[in-house]
Amino acid sequence: MSSLYERLGGEKAVNAAVELFYRKVLADGRIARFFDGVDIDQQIAKQKSFLTMAFGGPNNYTGADMRNAHKRLVAKGLNDSHVDAVIENLNYTLRDLGVPEKEVKEVAALANSVRDDVLNR
Amino acid sequence: MLKFEDRSVDLRPGETVLEALERAGINAPSSCRSGNCQTCLHRAVEGVPPPESQVGLTKGQKALGFFLPCVCLPPSPLTIARPDDVGARRDAVVREIEPLAPDVIRLRVDADDFAYRPGQFLELVADGDLRRHYSLASHPEDDPFLEMHIRLHKNGRMSRRLGEFKPGDRLHVAGPSGTCFYEGVREDQDLLLIGVGTGLAPLYGVLRDALKQGHRGPIRLYHGARSRDGLYLDDELKVLSRTRGHVDYRPCVLNPNAPAGGEVAATVLHAEQDVKDSAIFLCGGENLVKRLKRDFFMRGASMKNIRSDAFTPSS
16 A cells, blocks of 8 residues: 555645645634744745645654744744644645545644644643 | 865765765754755755755756755765855956936946856945945846946945945955846746836846847836836836837836825736736835735745845845
8 A cells, every 4th residue: 555645646746735735824814923924935845844744755854843943933822723724724725636535634634743743732 | 075165075875965064063954854844955056966956946046056955965076055155255346337316326347257147136345344235237148247226325334335436446246146037937928027126126137138038928027116216217118118019117106196006016916916827026125025925926826936036224
Protein backbone atom coordinates (compact mmCIF):
# COMPACT_ATOMS: atom_id res chain seq x y z
CA MET A 1 0.00 0.00 0.00
CA SER A 2 1.45 3.37 -1.01
CA SER A 3 1.95 6.14 1.54
CA LEU A 4 -0.51 8.96 2.12
CA TYR A 5 1.89 11.41 0.47
CA GLU A 6 2.11 9.24 -2.66
CA ARG A 7 -1.66 8.72 -2.80
CA LEU A 8 -2.20 12.49 -2.62
CA GLY A 9 0.27 13.12 -5.44
CA GLY A 10 3.36 14.25 -3.52
CA GLU A 11 4.97 17.62 -4.06
CA LYS A 12 2.63 18.42 -6.97
CA ALA A 13 -0.33 18.09 -4.61
CA VAL A 14 1.32 20.41 -2.08
CA ASN A 15 1.94 22.99 -4.82
CA ALA A 16 -1.65 22.71 -6.04
CA ALA A 17 -3.04 23.10 -2.53
CA VAL A 18 -0.86 25.76 -0.93
CA GLU A 19 -2.24 28.94 -2.50
CA LEU A 20 -5.86 27.72 -2.39
CA PHE A 21 -5.43 26.86 1.27
CA TYR A 22 -3.75 30.11 2.22
CA ARG A 23 -6.40 32.16 0.37
CA LYS A 24 -9.12 30.42 2.40
CA VAL A 25 -7.24 31.07 5.63
CA LEU A 26 -6.81 34.78 4.86
CA ALA A 27 -10.48 35.07 3.91
CA ASP A 28 -11.62 33.44 7.16
CA GLY A 29 -12.68 36.16 9.59
CA ARG A 30 -12.05 33.86 12.56
CA ILE A 31 -8.31 33.62 11.93
CA ALA A 32 -7.30 36.28 9.39
CA ARG A 33 -6.11 38.70 12.08
CA PHE A 34 -3.26 36.37 13.04
CA PHE A 35 -1.80 36.99 9.59
CA ASP A 36 -1.98 40.79 9.67
CA GLY A 37 1.19 42.37 8.35
CA VAL A 38 2.93 39.09 7.49
CA ASP A 39 4.85 38.76 4.26
CA ILE A 40 2.85 36.55 1.93
CA ASP A 41 5.91 35.17 0.11
CA GLN A 42 7.46 33.92 3.33
CA GLN A 43 4.12 32.58 4.54
CA ILE A 44 3.61 30.55 1.37
CA ALA A 45 6.96 28.81 1.99
CA LYS A 46 5.99 28.13 5.61
CA GLN A 47 2.54 26.86 4.63
CA LYS A 48 4.26 24.55 2.16
CA SER A 49 6.29 22.98 4.97
CA PHE A 50 3.13 22.61 7.02
CA LEU A 51 1.19 20.98 4.16
CA THR A 52 4.09 18.67 3.34
CA MET A 53 4.03 17.48 6.95
CA ALA A 54 0.22 17.16 7.01
CA PHE A 55 0.29 15.24 3.71
CA GLY A 56 2.69 12.74 5.27
CA GLY A 57 5.59 13.94 3.09
CA PRO A 58 9.31 14.16 3.85
CA ASN A 59 9.91 16.59 6.71
CA ASN A 60 12.05 17.14 9.73
CA TYR A 61 9.29 18.36 11.93
CA THR A 62 10.40 19.57 15.34
CA GLY A 63 7.95 20.57 18.00
CA ALA A 64 10.35 23.32 19.05
CA ASP A 65 10.12 25.10 15.69
CA MET A 66 6.35 24.91 15.77
CA ARG A 67 6.26 26.26 19.33
CA ASN A 68 8.60 29.15 18.58
CA ALA A 69 6.76 30.07 15.42
CA HIS A 70 3.42 30.37 17.24
CA LYS A 71 4.47 31.80 20.60
CA ARG A 72 3.68 35.36 19.52
CA LEU A 73 0.25 34.28 18.28
CA VAL A 74 -0.63 32.41 21.47
CA ALA A 75 0.10 35.65 23.31
CA LYS A 76 -2.39 37.32 20.94
CA GLY A 77 -5.07 34.81 21.93
CA LEU A 78 -4.55 31.85 19.58
CA ASN A 79 -6.57 28.90 20.93
CA ASP A 80 -8.22 25.59 20.01
CA SER A 81 -11.02 27.25 18.06
CA HIS A 82 -8.45 28.81 15.69
CA VAL A 83 -6.66 25.50 15.14
CA ASP A 84 -10.07 23.98 14.37
CA ALA A 85 -10.69 26.73 11.81
CA VAL A 86 -7.33 26.09 10.10
CA ILE A 87 -8.03 22.35 9.86
CA GLU A 88 -11.51 23.09 8.54
CA ASN A 89 -9.99 25.25 5.77
CA LEU A 90 -7.55 22.47 5.02
CA ASN A 91 -10.45 20.02 4.65
CA TYR A 92 -12.29 22.37 2.28
CA THR A 93 -9.12 22.82 0.21
CA LEU A 94 -8.65 19.08 -0.21
CA ARG A 95 -12.31 18.55 -1.10
CA ASP A 96 -12.05 21.34 -3.71
CA LEU A 97 -9.14 19.41 -5.21
CA GLY A 98 -11.18 16.21 -5.33
CA VAL A 99 -9.27 14.34 -2.62
CA PRO A 100 -11.27 11.34 -1.32
CA GLU A 101 -12.76 11.58 2.18
CA LYS A 102 -10.49 8.88 3.61
CA GLU A 103 -7.36 10.88 2.75
CA VAL A 104 -8.99 14.14 3.92
CA LYS A 105 -9.42 12.53 7.35
CA GLU A 106 -5.84 11.25 7.41
CA VAL A 107 -4.49 14.73 6.60
CA ALA A 108 -6.72 16.30 9.25
CA ALA A 109 -5.41 13.80 11.81
CA LEU A 110 -1.77 14.64 10.96
CA ALA A 111 -2.50 18.37 11.12
CA ASN A 112 -4.24 17.84 14.44
CA SER A 113 -1.21 15.99 15.82
CA VAL A 114 0.73 19.27 16.11
CA ARG A 115 -2.05 21.10 17.96
CA ASP A 116 -0.35 21.08 21.35
CA ASP A 117 2.94 22.32 19.91
CA VAL A 118 1.15 25.12 18.03
CA LEU A 119 -0.68 26.17 21.18
CA ASN A 120 2.48 25.89 23.29
CA ARG A 121 1.09 23.56 25.92
CA MET B 1 34.57 21.51 -3.52
CA LEU B 2 32.62 24.01 -1.48
CA LYS B 3 33.54 27.57 -0.63
CA PHE B 4 31.67 29.90 1.68
CA GLU B 5 32.68 33.45 0.79
CA ASP B 6 36.52 33.19 0.83
CA ARG B 7 36.67 30.16 3.01
CA SER B 8 37.07 26.53 1.98
CA VAL B 9 34.47 24.22 3.52
CA ASP B 10 34.98 20.47 3.79
CA LEU B 11 32.12 18.60 2.11
CA ARG B 12 31.86 14.87 2.82
CA PRO B 13 30.27 12.43 0.37
CA GLY B 14 26.50 12.30 0.83
CA GLU B 15 26.50 15.44 2.96
CA THR B 16 24.25 18.42 2.17
CA VAL B 17 25.66 21.93 1.91
CA LEU B 18 23.75 22.85 5.07
CA GLU B 19 25.33 19.98 7.03
CA ALA B 20 28.79 20.96 5.78
CA LEU B 21 28.26 24.61 6.80
CA GLU B 22 27.12 23.55 10.26
CA ARG B 23 30.03 21.16 10.71
CA ALA B 24 32.39 24.00 9.74
CA GLY B 25 30.87 26.14 12.49
CA ILE B 26 29.29 28.65 10.07
CA ASN B 27 26.10 30.19 11.41
CA ALA B 28 23.47 29.00 8.89
CA PRO B 29 19.82 29.25 9.94
CA SER B 30 17.50 26.40 9.01
CA SER B 31 14.12 25.02 9.94
CA CYS B 32 12.33 22.34 7.89
CA ARG B 33 15.54 20.82 6.47
CA SER B 34 13.56 19.30 3.65
CA GLY B 35 13.53 22.02 1.00
CA ASN B 36 10.26 23.73 1.79
CA CYS B 37 10.46 26.58 4.27
CA GLN B 38 13.36 28.45 2.54
CA THR B 39 14.85 29.52 5.89
CA CYS B 40 18.29 28.28 4.81
CA LEU B 41 18.31 30.15 1.47
CA HIS B 42 21.81 30.97 0.13
CA ARG B 43 23.19 32.08 -3.20
CA ALA B 44 25.79 30.45 -5.44
CA VAL B 45 28.13 33.18 -6.66
CA GLU B 46 30.21 30.67 -8.64
CA GLY B 47 29.12 27.29 -9.96
CA VAL B 48 25.65 25.93 -10.64
CA PRO B 49 23.48 24.50 -7.84
CA PRO B 50 21.62 21.28 -8.78
CA PRO B 51 17.99 21.84 -9.90
CA GLU B 52 16.54 19.84 -6.98
CA SER B 53 17.98 22.44 -4.61
CA GLN B 54 16.02 25.20 -6.41
CA VAL B 55 12.55 23.62 -6.33
CA GLY B 56 9.94 26.12 -5.19
CA LEU B 57 12.09 29.20 -5.88
CA THR B 58 11.01 31.84 -8.38
CA LYS B 59 12.54 31.97 -11.86
CA GLY B 60 14.22 35.21 -10.85
CA GLN B 61 15.83 33.62 -7.80
CA LYS B 62 16.98 30.64 -9.87
CA ALA B 63 18.52 32.94 -12.48
CA LEU B 64 20.54 34.60 -9.72
CA GLY B 65 21.83 31.29 -8.31
CA PHE B 66 19.69 31.13 -5.15
CA PHE B 67 19.27 27.60 -3.76
CA LEU B 68 18.36 25.66 -0.61
CA PRO B 69 21.44 24.22 1.16
CA CYS B 70 19.35 21.71 3.15
CA VAL B 71 18.59 19.71 0.00
CA CYS B 72 21.75 20.49 -1.96
CA LEU B 73 24.25 17.74 -2.75
CA PRO B 74 26.45 19.62 -5.21
CA PRO B 75 27.80 17.55 -8.12
CA SER B 76 30.30 20.29 -9.05
CA PRO B 77 32.26 23.04 -7.23
CA LEU B 78 30.23 25.82 -5.63
CA THR B 79 31.14 29.14 -4.08
CA ILE B 80 28.28 30.41 -1.98
CA ALA B 81 27.31 33.51 -0.01
CA ARG B 82 24.57 34.58 2.37
CA PRO B 83 21.42 35.72 0.54
CA ASP B 84 21.85 39.36 1.55
CA ASP B 85 25.56 39.52 0.77
CA VAL B 86 26.05 42.37 -1.74
CA GLY B 87 29.65 41.46 -2.50
CA ALA B 88 32.62 43.79 -2.73
CA ARG B 89 32.29 47.54 -3.18
CA ARG B 90 33.29 48.82 -6.58
CA ASP B 91 34.52 52.25 -7.63
CA ALA B 92 32.04 54.49 -9.39
CA VAL B 93 32.20 58.01 -10.81
CA VAL B 94 29.34 60.49 -11.09
CA ARG B 95 28.58 61.01 -14.76
CA GLU B 96 25.49 63.18 -14.65
CA ILE B 97 23.09 64.54 -12.09
CA GLU B 98 19.86 66.21 -13.24
CA PRO B 99 16.57 67.24 -11.64
CA LEU B 100 13.53 65.23 -12.87
CA ALA B 101 10.97 66.83 -10.55
CA PRO B 102 11.12 69.35 -7.67
CA ASP B 103 12.20 66.59 -5.26
CA VAL B 104 13.52 63.88 -7.60
CA ILE B 105 16.91 63.70 -9.30
CA ARG B 106 18.34 61.40 -11.91
CA LEU B 107 21.80 60.18 -11.00
CA ARG B 108 23.95 58.45 -13.59
CA VAL B 109 27.23 56.89 -12.55
CA ASP B 110 29.93 54.96 -14.38
CA ALA B 111 31.10 51.69 -12.87
CA ASP B 112 33.14 48.97 -14.57
CA ASP B 113 31.92 45.38 -14.73
CA PHE B 114 28.71 45.92 -12.82
CA ALA B 115 26.40 43.16 -14.11
CA TYR B 116 22.71 43.56 -13.28
CA ARG B 117 19.17 43.06 -14.50
CA PRO B 118 17.02 46.20 -15.00
CA GLY B 119 14.81 46.60 -11.93
CA GLN B 120 17.37 45.28 -9.45
CA PHE B 121 18.79 47.67 -6.88
CA LEU B 122 22.28 48.57 -5.77
CA GLU B 123 23.86 49.96 -2.66
CA LEU B 124 25.26 53.44 -3.22
CA VAL B 125 28.07 54.37 -0.85
CA ALA B 126 29.29 57.91 -0.26
CA ASP B 127 32.06 58.99 2.10
CA GLY B 128 32.75 55.39 3.09
CA ASP B 129 29.85 54.96 5.50
CA LEU B 130 26.79 56.63 3.99
CA ARG B 131 24.87 53.82 2.31
CA ARG B 132 21.46 53.73 0.60
CA HIS B 133 19.65 51.35 -1.75
CA TYR B 134 18.48 52.63 -5.12
CA SER B 135 16.77 50.80 -7.98
CA LEU B 136 18.23 50.70 -11.46
CA ALA B 137 16.28 52.27 -14.33
CA SER B 138 19.02 51.75 -16.90
CA HIS B 139 19.50 48.77 -19.22
CA PRO B 140 22.93 47.11 -19.26
CA GLU B 141 22.80 46.47 -23.03
CA ASP B 142 21.73 50.01 -23.99
CA ASP B 143 23.24 52.26 -21.37
CA PRO B 144 26.94 52.61 -20.56
CA PHE B 145 25.98 54.01 -17.11
CA LEU B 146 23.92 53.02 -14.06
CA GLU B 147 20.81 55.19 -13.72
CA MET B 148 18.92 55.85 -10.47
CA HIS B 149 15.94 58.06 -9.70
CA ILE B 150 16.31 59.47 -6.22
CA ARG B 151 13.79 61.29 -4.08
CA LEU B 152 15.43 64.04 -2.07
CA HIS B 153 14.42 64.29 1.57
CA LYS B 154 14.80 67.68 3.21
CA ASN B 155 16.80 66.42 6.18
CA GLY B 156 18.22 63.26 4.63
CA ARG B 157 21.97 62.83 4.97
CA MET B 158 22.35 61.21 1.54
CA SER B 159 20.01 63.79 0.01
CA ARG B 160 22.18 66.63 1.30
CA ARG B 161 25.30 64.85 0.07
CA LEU B 162 23.76 64.26 -3.37
CA GLY B 163 23.02 67.97 -3.60
CA GLU B 164 26.78 68.61 -3.49
CA PHE B 165 27.77 65.96 -6.03
CA LYS B 166 29.06 66.99 -9.43
CA PRO B 167 30.28 65.03 -12.45
CA GLY B 168 33.64 63.39 -11.82
CA ASP B 169 33.08 62.88 -8.08
CA ARG B 170 33.95 59.42 -6.78
CA LEU B 171 31.77 57.05 -4.82
CA HIS B 172 31.20 53.30 -4.50
CA VAL B 173 28.52 50.83 -5.49
CA ALA B 174 27.80 47.28 -4.30
CA GLY B 175 25.34 44.66 -5.41
CA PRO B 176 23.12 44.26 -7.31
CA SER B 177 20.28 42.75 -5.25
CA GLY B 178 16.61 42.02 -5.65
CA THR B 179 14.46 39.79 -7.82
CA CYS B 180 12.15 42.45 -9.24
CA PHE B 181 13.11 41.96 -12.89
CA TYR B 182 11.73 40.52 -16.12
CA GLU B 183 12.28 36.78 -15.73
CA GLY B 184 9.79 33.95 -15.84
CA VAL B 185 7.19 36.10 -17.60
CA ARG B 186 5.45 34.62 -20.66
CA GLU B 187 5.73 37.00 -23.59
CA ASP B 188 1.96 36.96 -24.15
CA GLN B 189 1.03 37.48 -20.49
CA ASP B 190 -0.70 40.66 -19.30
CA LEU B 191 2.04 42.70 -17.65
CA LEU B 192 1.02 45.08 -14.85
CA LEU B 193 3.65 47.53 -13.66
CA ILE B 194 2.52 49.52 -10.63
CA GLY B 195 4.63 52.06 -8.80
CA VAL B 196 4.52 55.19 -6.71
CA GLY B 197 7.08 58.01 -6.74
CA THR B 198 10.58 56.77 -7.55
CA GLY B 199 9.11 53.25 -7.63
CA LEU B 200 8.93 54.15 -11.30
CA ALA B 201 12.70 53.63 -11.65
CA PRO B 202 12.74 49.81 -11.44
CA LEU B 203 9.48 49.62 -13.43
CA TYR B 204 11.00 51.73 -16.19
CA GLY B 205 13.94 49.32 -16.27
CA VAL B 206 11.58 46.32 -16.36
CA LEU B 207 9.46 47.93 -19.10
CA ARG B 208 12.45 48.50 -21.34
CA ASP B 209 13.71 44.98 -20.70
CA ALA B 210 10.28 43.50 -21.48
CA LEU B 211 10.09 45.38 -24.79
CA LYS B 212 13.65 44.38 -25.65
CA GLN B 213 12.86 40.74 -24.95
CA GLY B 214 9.83 40.93 -27.26
CA HIS B 215 6.96 41.02 -24.78
CA ARG B 216 3.77 40.87 -26.87
CA GLY B 217 1.01 40.84 -24.24
CA PRO B 218 -0.63 44.08 -23.09
CA ILE B 219 1.48 46.17 -20.71
CA ARG B 220 -0.18 48.60 -18.31
CA LEU B 221 2.05 50.94 -16.35
CA TYR B 222 0.46 52.78 -13.42
CA HIS B 223 2.49 55.59 -11.91
CA GLY B 224 1.18 57.29 -8.78
CA ALA B 225 2.26 60.72 -7.59
CA ARG B 226 1.03 63.32 -5.15
CA SER B 227 0.93 66.03 -7.82
CA ARG B 228 1.43 66.46 -11.56
CA ASP B 229 5.10 67.36 -11.34
CA GLY B 230 5.75 64.05 -9.57
CA LEU B 231 4.96 62.28 -12.88
CA TYR B 232 8.55 62.77 -13.80
CA LEU B 233 8.63 60.63 -16.97
CA ASP B 234 5.22 61.74 -18.19
CA ASP B 235 6.27 63.05 -21.62
CA GLU B 236 8.48 60.11 -22.46
CA LEU B 237 5.94 57.50 -21.31
CA LYS B 238 3.13 59.21 -23.24
CA VAL B 239 5.20 59.01 -26.40
CA LEU B 240 6.03 55.37 -25.72
CA SER B 241 2.37 54.63 -25.12
CA ARG B 242 1.46 56.20 -28.49
CA THR B 243 4.18 54.50 -30.52
CA ARG B 244 3.88 51.05 -28.95
CA GLY B 245 0.30 49.88 -29.33
CA HIS B 246 0.41 47.37 -26.48
CA VAL B 247 1.86 49.76 -23.89
CA ASP B 248 -0.71 51.69 -21.88
CA TYR B 249 0.63 54.36 -19.51
CA ARG B 250 -1.81 55.33 -16.74
CA PRO B 251 -0.65 58.21 -14.57
CA CYS B 252 -2.49 58.69 -11.26
CA VAL B 253 -2.33 62.02 -9.44
CA LEU B 254 -4.08 62.65 -6.13
CA ASN B 255 -7.18 64.69 -6.88
CA PRO B 256 -10.41 64.74 -4.88
CA ASN B 257 -12.46 65.03 -8.09
CA ALA B 258 -10.86 62.08 -9.89
CA PRO B 259 -12.27 58.56 -9.64
CA ALA B 260 -10.84 56.88 -6.50
CA GLY B 261 -9.33 60.26 -5.59
CA GLY B 262 -6.52 59.57 -8.04
CA GLU B 263 -4.98 57.20 -5.53
CA VAL B 264 -2.96 54.58 -7.39
CA ALA B 265 -3.84 51.48 -5.31
CA ALA B 266 -7.57 52.19 -5.44
CA THR B 267 -7.39 53.01 -9.17
CA VAL B 268 -5.53 49.81 -9.95
CA LEU B 269 -7.80 47.62 -7.84
CA HIS B 270 -10.81 49.09 -9.63
CA ALA B 271 -9.34 48.69 -13.11
CA GLU B 272 -7.66 45.30 -12.74
CA GLN B 273 -10.35 42.84 -11.74
CA ASP B 274 -9.05 39.77 -13.51
CA VAL B 275 -5.44 39.18 -12.53
CA LYS B 276 -5.40 35.36 -12.37
CA ASP B 277 -2.96 35.10 -15.25
CA SER B 278 -1.19 38.47 -15.04
CA ALA B 279 2.48 39.10 -14.30
CA ILE B 280 2.54 41.85 -11.69
CA PHE B 281 5.35 44.16 -10.56
CA LEU B 282 4.82 46.34 -7.47
CA CYS B 283 7.27 49.06 -6.45
CA GLY B 284 6.82 51.72 -3.81
CA GLY B 285 6.29 52.16 -0.09
CA GLU B 286 5.89 49.13 2.12
CA ASN B 287 2.20 49.66 2.86
CA LEU B 288 1.24 50.00 -0.78
CA VAL B 289 3.23 46.94 -1.79
CA LYS B 290 1.82 44.80 1.03
CA ARG B 291 -1.75 45.88 0.36
CA LEU B 292 -1.65 45.25 -3.39
CA LYS B 293 0.22 41.98 -3.00
CA ARG B 294 -2.45 40.69 -0.66
CA ASP B 295 -5.40 41.99 -2.68
CA PHE B 296 -4.07 40.58 -5.96
CA PHE B 297 -3.29 37.25 -4.29
CA MET B 298 -6.83 37.10 -2.90
CA ARG B 299 -8.17 37.83 -6.40
CA GLY B 300 -6.45 34.72 -7.64
CA ALA B 301 -3.01 35.90 -8.77
CA SER B 302 -0.34 33.34 -8.01
CA MET B 303 2.54 34.54 -5.82
CA LYS B 304 5.00 33.31 -8.44
CA ASN B 305 3.53 35.97 -10.75
CA ILE B 306 3.88 38.82 -8.27
CA ARG B 307 7.26 40.51 -7.97
CA SER B 308 7.76 43.41 -5.68
CA ASP B 309 10.22 45.86 -4.28
CA ALA B 310 9.18 47.73 -1.14
CA PHE B 311 11.10 50.89 -0.33
CA THR B 312 11.87 51.37 3.32
CA PRO B 313 12.98 54.74 4.65
CA SER B 314 16.49 54.82 6.09
CA SER B 315 16.63 55.18 9.85
